[in-house]
Amino acid sequence: MIKTGGKQYRVSTGDTIKVEKLEGQAGDTIQLDKVLLLSYGETCTLGHPFVAGARVTAEIVAQDRAPKVIIYKYRRRKRYRNKTGHRQPFTALRITGIQEAGAAAASA
Numbered sequence: 001m002i003k004t005g006g007k008q009y010r011v012s013t014g015d016t017i018k019v020e021k022l023e024g025q026a027g028d029t030i031q032l033d034k035v036l037l038l039s040y041g042e043t044c045t046l047g048h049p050f051v052a053g054a055r056v057t058a059e060i061v062a063q064d065r066a067p068k069v070i071i072y073k074y075r076r077r078k079r080y081r082n083k084t085g086h087r088q089p090f091t092a093l094r095i096t097g098i099q100e101a102g103a104a105a106a107s108a
Helices: none
Strands: 002-004 007-009 016-020 029-032 037-040 043-046 055-065 069-075 080-086 089-099
Touching: 007 016
Parallel strands: none
Antiparallel strands: 002 007, 016 089, 029 055, 037 043, 055 089, 069 080
């Protein structure tokens, strides 16, 4: 379980997730240090708030924007209409490894 962009994501090796926009180009490798929980087999490590020394390695797959969301404001009998749109930028990540403090890669 990791935290990035103010949100929490449950990840395991090989997963592809969409997170809030991060700096970097497609193909770059990044390290995510805010690991909240590590779990593999019967063992579980909780962070307070983060697991010390644990990190998740991910590869940037794409920098893109989400589909357009239409915002339409309307006030009846007031001749007020306002239509705007928004496309939120995101980064698609492929999880390549999960490492515990001083240990080899493990699966979350």
